[in-house]
Amino acid sequence: MSSLQLNDDLSALDYVRPEYLRELQLARLQKTVRHAYERVGLFRSRMEALKLTPEDIRSLDDLSRLPFSAKVDLRDTYPFGLFACPKSEIVRLHASSGTTGKPIVVAYNEHDIQVWAEVVKRNLASVGLTRNDLIQVSYGYGLFTGGLGAHYGAEALGATVIPTSGGNTKRQVMLMRDFGTTGICCTPSYFIFMIEQALANGIDLRDLPLRVGVFGAEPWTNEMRQRIESGAGIKAYDIYGLSEIIGPGVAIECPCQNGLHILEDHFYPEIINPETGEVLPDGEFGELVLTTLTKEAMPMIRYRTRDLTRIISEPCACGRTLRRIARISSRSDDMFIIRGVNVFPSQIESALLSVKGTLPHYQIVLYTEKGMDNIEVDVEISESLFSDQVRELETLHQQLSSAIESVIGIRIKVKLVAPNTIQRSEGKAKRVLDHREK
Numbered sequence: 135m136s137s138l139q140l141n142d143d144l145s146a147l148d149y150v151r152p153e154y155l156r157e158l159q160l161a162r163l164q165k166t167v168r169h170a171y172e173r174v175g176l177f178r179s180r181m182e183a184l185k186l187t188p189e190d191i192r193s194l195d196d197l198s199r200l201p202f203s204a205k206v207d208l209r210d211t212y213p214f215g216l217f218a219c220p221k222s223e224i225v226r227l228h229a230s231s232g233t234t235g236k237p238i239v240v241a242y243n244e245h246d247i248q249v250w251a252e253v254v255k256r257n258l259a260s261v262g263l264t265r266n267d268l269i270q271v272s273y274g275y276g277l278f279t280g281g282l283g284a285h286y287g288a289e290a291l292g293a294t295v296i297p298t299s300g301g302n303t304k305r306q307v308m309l310m311r312d313f314g315t316t317g318i319c320c321t322p323s324y325f326i327f328m329i330e331q332a333l334a335n336g337i338d339l340r341d342l343p344l345r346v347g348v349f350g351a352e353p354w355t356n357e358m359r360q361r362i363e364s365g366a367g368i369k370a371y372d373i374y375g376l377s378e379i380i381g382p383g384v385a386i387e388c389p390c391q392n393g394l395h396i397l398e399d400h401f402y403p404e405i406i407n408p409e410t411g412e413v414l415p416d417g418e419f420g421e422l423v424l425t426t427l428t429k430e431a432m433p434m435i436r437y438r439t440r441d442l443t444r445i446i447s448e449p450c451a452c453g454r455t456l457r458r459i460a461r462i463s464s465r466s467d468d469m470f471i472i473r474g475v476n477v478f479p480s481q482i483e484s485a486l487l488s489v490k491g492t493l494p495h496y497q498i499v500l501y502t503e504k505g506m507d508n509i510e511v512d513v514e515i516s517e518s519l520f521s522d523q524v525r526e527l528e529t530l531h532q533q534l535s536s537a538i539e540s541v542i543g544i545r546i547k548v549k550l551v552a553p554n555t556i557q558r559s560e561g562k563a564k565r566v567l568d569h570r571e572k
């Protein structure tokens with residue numbers, strides 16, 4: 135147990151001894167595999183094809199013998215094919231639209247809803263929120279897991295919940311000021327929009343009691359964090375999760391802001407080489423694969439998230455013993471190849487925001503030129519710079535092109551655009567416009 139003082143809101147499991155945790159994980163894994171094998175046709179047939187039974191899982195290492203699952207499995211069995219309990223036991227459905235075709239549907243029974251509230255509660259406690267906080271939930275409420283997930287967690291913490299959902303930003307800011315909101319949960323891109331809307335209405339968020347932001351559901355960089363923290367006078371923390379596994383609540387940063395602690399007693403992480411499926415040791419970069427250890431209505435075994443990161447197993451200064459994942463820099467399907475070079479949107483974001491004078495509003499446009507994929511980055515710059523001398527603009531343009539080149543290795547087209555030209559987001563931002571000829 136850590137020497138840190140545990141207050142009522144922190145779970146002892148955040149500080150559990152690794153040997154005990156591994157034992158707990160194995161017992162839970164065995165139970166989950168048996169449950170999925172007995173109740174879900176797809177898991178059973180895949181295990182049978184490999185001549186495996188639940189009894190073959192004798193250690194955590196045996197997990198790597200089990201087959202992967204992926205988003206396509208949820209699509210192929212749409213809507214209810216992966217449910218592992220009778221419909222009468224299911225108390226909630228959520229869905230995620232994804233990029234193409236039909237949504238994927240996820241289910242919770244009463245126990246799962248309790249687990250979800252508990253993990254999000256632990257997440258919020260991890261960033262210093264307590265029952266004395268007023269937490270505004272500005273993730274969308276609805277089929278998206280963000281709103282209700284944060285809501286139940288904040289309520290379990292005993293905080294005062296302000297369920298504003300996304301949208302109606304001017305009103306959000308008014309309520310934030312009038313109620314004295316101290317914690318906010320929303321996407322980082324939406325919060326950037328709130329800062330801007332507040333200023334347009336004469337409100338500086340730095341003057342309000344707001345002190346903590348819990349931002350996730352989309353990739354964002356440390357440069358974006360700096361813009362948020364200085365623009366609003368708060369601490370901005372990264373929260374990670376996905377519908378297929380539970381929603382928000384899978385992992386969160388702690389006050390050290392150096393990796394996200396995975397709630398390993400509920401979600402077992404592996405990192406694999408996305409091309410070969412080989413399991414990689416802690417510290418190596420690859421695709422995150424998650425196995426639920428306590429979900430009943432829809433257990434997921436070795437779910438390929440497509441999110442790219444690495445596991446950090448070194449001890450964290452906060453005292454939590456749960457391993458961390460590095461910030462999710464990108465999804466494997468977000469990558470594009472320009473002139474033979476692999477480019478991730480997050481690389482462009484950090485380069486753009488490292489240059490003074492840019493606003494945190496940008497868009498990446500992909501297009502086809504002479505039969506080749508090409509890229510243009512549009513970035514807003516401040517009003518004062520925009521109306522400045524041509525020479526100043528040229529200097530900024532130069533700086534931006536060089537900043538991007540130093541990160542991705544090639545020179546690409548950068549366009550400086552006036553403030554308010556790029557569409558604002560109230561949920562997950564759409565950073566990439568793909569106009570390529572297919």
Ligand code: DLL
Binds near residue numbers: 279352374462
């Ligand atoms: O976005 C759940 C969530 C809600 C997480 C609120 C955090 C806060 P989905 O809509 O199913 O679920 O999208 C999941 O979003 O696989 C990642 O690619 C991405 N994502 C989620 N959190 C982060 C993050 C919710 N902190 C997909 N950093 C995931 C980077 C994230 N990407």
